Amino acid sequence: MEIKENNKRIRLLEAANKLVHAQGFNQTTLADISHEAAVPLGNVYYYFKTKEEIGQALIEHRANFYRSLIAEWEKLPSPKERLFALIQMVTDQRGELARSGCPIGSLCQELHKDGGLLAGKAADLMAAILGWSEQQFRALGKGTESADLALHLVSVLQGASLLTHTFNQPDLLLRETTRLKKWLNAI
Incomplete structure (x- = not known):
């Protein structure tokens, strides 16, 4: 049973x-x-x-999904390859992002307007992605710039996802992730 x-x-x-x-x-x-x-x-x-209990379980469900992705990316030999994997994952989702937006970014934005426990838990999802990205930049030897580099990376991905959804144009995300890969290669 x-x-x-x-x-x-x-x-x-x-x-x-x-x-x-x-x-x-x-x-x-x-x-x-x-x-x-x-x-x-x-x-x-x-x-x-309650619906809030579903919200908490949903946030944990999404956190588990991203933890499993990160565990797979951690198997890659270099921090730069791991960051490329993050960018590629977003690139590969461009059709879905055009239809519905970023599953984490959209949820964070919506729940933040209401405040409360769910808003904080959703923000933890974004913080985890930022923190992981910062760790990768630190492993690349970027020291004190690592937090800012991670913020730039995640901001570009979130901004491109938002615009891709707003205009329902997957090509916008492809253009930005291509530019982001060039930026990452130059670091």
Whole structure:
């Protein structure tokens, strides 16, 4: 029975992830998530008592996804290759980013407007990416500039993602990530 129940929880989380990315946290209802996951609405409350609990679980779900990506990138032999992997991941998602925006950036922006616990937890996602990027620049020997270089990298990726979504033009992201790769090569 536990496997079946875990399956429902996973389906609910995956449905929430998909819907929140496509239409935003505030616009996504428990009924939407229930329908998408093919789980009766009444059963949703067994797994998540409130929408905020779903929000917390969703943020943790996304954090786990990015932790697994970072674990894969850490297997690459050099910090520069790891940073290129981050840029390439964003490049590869340009179609999805054009449709729905950055799953982390959009969530952070939306939740920050409401404030509270979820806003802080979402900000931790962005902070983790910044921190990891800074570690890579430090490993490249960039010392005190590392934080600023990481901020530049993530800012360009987030800005390009926002513009790509705003204008629904995946090519914008491709142009910026190409420029960003040249910048990184020159460092």
